[in-house]
Amino acid sequence: MRWLELEGAANARDVGGLPTDDGRTIGERRLLRSDNLQGLTPADVKLLVDELGLRTVVDLRSTNEVEAEGPGPLRSVGGVRHLHLSMLPERGQMTDAAADALYTRREKALARYPDDPMCALYLGYLEDRPENVVAALRAITGSPNATLVHCAAGKDRTGVVVALSLTAVGVERDAVIEDYATSADRIAGVLARLRASPTYAGDLARHTSDDVHRPRPETMHAFLSEIDRRHGGVLPWLKTHGFGADDVERLRTKLVV
Structure with missing residues (x-):
């Protein structure tokens, strides 16, 4: 994994180099992840x-975020395909920058996993938008070159899609968890950028401490463990939602060297 030192994004990195359980690694320039791209x-x-x-x-x-922010700089670049795949139910003004969806649906979310509200939120992505989770993995698989997955902060929605992709192709669980938690190193810069945006400033005003938003390894460990417990693992969950063994093999071919 290496950081991408961008002027207009704080939490961008290439997940290349992460180890798989068969002794191989994720190739570089295959899967990139980032926070908001509006300032590139x-x-x-x-x-x-x-x-x-x-x-x-x-x-x-x-959709609310995309419309409020408007087209970013990459939208005008020919040869770059853009897919919008919301992880949230399309209602209200939810942005999820500060887990707004969790606050507005707190009772239902906490019922999923009371011990960790963020884990509960992540499980909600799988319940609410499984078709878009799978579509994101298909986009990574089908891209002729590098794919960049992003949301607002690059840690929650992006963290879930990237973790599922890495787990599906056999990246060691400790490495998946470490990659997720690495966003904590850049949280101050991420939040500074979001607080400067009218789209996200209101959500972030709920908390003054950056620690509230800092990703913890325990959250991703709990999330993956709950997928194991509830669905038998990431691969069975994906198969149930139409991403079967052949799809996983194509994803592995794309990402693993």
Whole structure:
């Protein structure tokens, strides 16, 4: 894993190099992850498209977020495919930047997993938008070159899709959890950018401490363990929702070297 030092994003990295349980690794320039891309500079776009070979962007934000923020700099770049695949039910003004969906549906969310509200939120993505979770994995599989998955902060919705992708192709669980938790290293910069945006400032005003938003390894461990307990693992969950063994093998071919 290496950080992508972008001027207009704080939490961008290449997950290449993560180890699989058969002794191989995730290839570089295959799967990228990031926070909001609205502030990308021309130099950032050049790095992503010309140097890293970006060809597909998977945007996990809600329709409300996308419309409020408007088209970002990558939208005008020819040859880059954009897919909008919200992880949230399309109702209200939810952005999920500060787990807004969790607050507005708190009772239902906590019933899923009372011990960790963020884990409960992540399980909700699987319940509410399984078709978009699977579509995101298909987009990664089918991209002719690098795919970048992003949301607002690049840690929750992005964290779930990336964790499922990595787990499906056999990345060691400890490495999946570590990648998720790595976003904590950049949380101050992420939140500073979001607080400067009218779209997210209101949600983030709920809390003054950055620690509330800091991803914890325990959350991803709980999330993956709950998938094991409830569904028999990531692969059975994916199969149930139409992403079967052949799809997983194609994803593995795309990501693993």
